[in-house]
Amino acid sequence: MVDSITRQSPSREQFVTFYRQMQLIRRFEEAAALSYQRRKIGGFLHLYIGEEAVATGMIAALRPSDTVVASYREHGHALAKGMDPKAAMAELYGKVTGCSRGKGGSMHLFDTSIGFLGGYAIVAGQMPIAVGLGLAAVQAGRDDVTMCFFGDGAVNEGEFHEALNLAKIWNTPVIFVCENNLYGMGTALARAHAVQEIYRRAEVFNIPSERADGMDVLAMYDVARKAVEHARSGNGPYFIEAMTYRFRAHSMADPELYRTKEEVARWRQRDPIPRLRAQMIEQGLATEADLNAMDAVVDRQVEEAVRFAEESPEPPVEDLWRHVYVGYDSKDMT
Amino acid sequence: MTTTAQRTRTTSYVNAILEAQRQLLTADPNVFLCGEDVALYGGVFGTSRGLMAEFGPQRVVDTPISESGIVGMAIGAAATGLRPVVEIMFMDFVGVCMDQIVNQLAKMRYMFGGKATLPVTIRTMAGGGRNMAAQHSQSLEAWFCHVPGLKVVMPSNPYDAKGLLVAAVRDDDPVLVIDNKMQLGMQGEVPEDLYEVPLGKARVVREGTNFTIVATSRMVQEALAAAEQLGADGLNVEVVDPRTLQPLDIETIATSVRKTHRALVAHEAVRFGGIGGEIVAQIQEEAFDYLDAPVGRVGAPFSPVPFSPALEALYVPNRDTIVTEVRRILGKQV
Structure with a gap:
């Protein structure tokens, strides 16, 4: 029955949604990088450029009441879950109109009203939290699911293993999505992982798992629907390893001495956005003009977000x- | 053992650490460095740049993102004779490996009847000021000063950064060396040779006659600036840098207070429960009869470090906060 879901090919509307979503993330990140270079944004800035297909395809399979948590490279996930780009950009700027009132910044977007339960900057810290979100849904009798995004670096932390075990023994509806971009900051996969097929790590917890092409939004959407159906039907957690690549540095402060320009160029050829664009044109779902018009809408959205911020x-x-405590402030406590 | 160094030159704080690590690796085959991105990348702050090429990947070891595993591994290695220097990239990440530090590392010597010797050095980076938000900016030194079995060091300049690190690595007890990320570019005179700044010895940074400011880490520079400003009030401020917080050189501090009769302790950490409270308590124990005014404290507000650059600027204590507090103690209107 699960297979019958995955075999349906997406409608034209879904193609359009995917395209707009990925392009929104891409342009949002490009604008953020520019603002960072202009020193309008301080601190850390970890861009999601290159990885857009993962959050877009995965989160497209969710409904609004489902929840998402992610790492500190989370702008894309927040936008895909429905965050207003204005609130996200203002947060990067540290403004009071930001989704976290400017107190969190780039790494700590949050909005419960859309089910985006946060970006977390301690590697793997979000993973047990995701289990709790899943548990709460079960205890409340809701069939909502939780999607937990993390990088390949996270899987060597103790919390990764604790979270997977807890999710399984309590049969919680959590979809773990490992965004394997081949580097834990500057350390290549092979130098940090005893088992490089990360999806296999889930096998020891008896959690069904698979690998997917993180540079293909349609492939991600396929696997997402399967995983969500599995979790929502009461079958417990599911684990997906999305093979992807960040086109930009780890953060804006990273000189990228650990990988070659050729490798980056090779992955750029698999850019998920031109790929989807080409598919849409080829399948007659959109013309160049249609797609350019969509781009223009996205550009305006991002411009508005920057202006707002x-x-x-x-x-x-x-x-x-x-907001240190509920109901009173901590001013007199120093 | 303090060696008298001959040639000195001006170099940066970060180079002082790098040089200390290089010379320690050269001088003692039992010393090795490990941590996330310390080897190939050279450390995210550049404190081990080039060392893997020089000493090989067995002595400069890249680890997965596994703080708990890294510290535990260092404990095991130290228990049988090695001298590991572990880098925990940001001090906030100690949260992930607190069990290994507090329950294992700090306890083993005592718990095993003095039969275990654990010369582990943990280097980490504390402090706000770079808009790195709540999970990359904390100053948590008080946690570790409270745990018997650990030593805690906080250098305030390049000379001490090198000398204290050398002393820490050569010390047979576990030592946490806490640097402040805002000091990394600081220039200062540093001897070229290997030398030690002894643990547990404070330094009178500026001599004065009628007020003592005890300042740690980055607050030393702020205290010096405050001292200049307070000169206009007719104050001749003495500035004392404990350099090591555990063990604390209360004698040097008390001697200063007995001379000046008034004191304030300044640190970047949250004021409530900070090490300032301990120092103030010891001052009144050691020099109560000499005090002409309550001993003051300057520290951060009782809240996490905010991302917002505007708020963070108000959060981190500085020369103005210190001046204001000194004047308040003296009953002057600000």
């Missing part, structure tokens, strides 16, 4: 002591 006010001083 730039024009927004800084957080008020009182925010320093607000």
Whole structure:
């Protein structure tokens, strides 16, 4: 029955949604990089450029009441789950209109109203949290699922193993999505992993798992539907290893001495956005003009987001002591 | 054992660490470095740049992202004679390996009746100021000062950074060396040879007569600037840098206070429960009869480090905060 779902090919509307979504993420990230270079954005900036197909394809299989958690490279996931680009960009700028009131920044986007339960900057820290989200849905009698995104670097942390085990023994509806971009920061997969086929790590927990082409949004969507169907039907966790690549450095501060320009160029040829664009034209789902028009809409959205972020006010001083505790601030506690 | 160094030259804090590590590796075959991206990448802050090429991958070891495993491995290696220097990239990540540090490393010597010797050095990077948000900016030194069995070092300049690191690595007990990321570019006179700055010895950084500021790490520079400003108030401020927080050289601090009769402790960590409270308590134990005013404390507000550059600028203590607090202690209007 699961197979019958995955065999349906996406409709034209879905193609269009995927294209717009990936392009929104791409342009959002490019705009963020520019603002960073102009010193409008401080701190860390980890771009998702190159990996858009993973969040887009995976999250497209969710419904609004499902939840998502991710790592610190999470702008794409937040946008795909429905975050307003204005709120996301303002957060990168540290403005009070940001989704976390400017207190979290690039690595800590959050919006419960869309089921985006956060970007976390301690590697693998989000993984047990995802299990809790899944558990809560089960206990509340909801058939919502949780999608947990993390990088290949996370799978060597203890929390990875603890989370997978807990998810399995409690049969929680969590879809673990490992975004394997081949480098844990600057350390290549082969130098850090006893088993490089990361999906196989799930086997010891009896969690069904598979590898998918993270540079192909349609492939990601296929596997996502299968995984979501599995988890939503009460069959417990599912594990996906998305083979992908970040076109940009680990963060804006990374000189990228650990990989070759040729390797980056090779992966760029598999860019998921031109790939989908070509498929749409080939299958007669859109013309160049249609796609250019979509791009223009996305560009306007991103421009608006940047303008909104730039024009927004800084957080008020009182925010320093607000939100430490519920119901009172911590100003007098110093 | 302190060697008298001959030639010195001006170099950066980060180079002082790099040089200490290189010379330690050269001088002692039992020393090895390990951590996330310390080898091929050379450390995200450049503190081990080039060392893998020079000493090979067995002595400069890249690890997976597995903080708990790294520290535990270092404990095992140390128990049988090696001198591991572990880098925990950001101090916030100690949260992941607290069990190994606090329950294993700190306890083993005592728990095993003095039969285990664990010369482990853990280097890590604390501090805000770079908009790295709540999970990459903390100053958690007080946690470790509270745990019997650990030593805690916080250098405030390139000379001490090198000398204290050398002393830490040569020490037979576990030592945490906590650097501040805002100091990495700081220039200072550093001897070319290997030398030690002894653990547990404070330094009078600036001599004065009628007020003592005890400042740690980055706050030393801020205290010096504050001292200049306070000169206008007729104050001749003495600045004392403990350099090592555990064991604490209370004698040097108390001697200063007995001379000046008034004191304040400044650190970047959250004020409540910070090491400042301990130092203040010991000052009043050792020099109560000499005090003309309550001993003050300067530290961060009781909240996580905010991302917002505007808020973070207000969060991290600085010369102005110190000046204000000194004037408050003296009953002056600001």
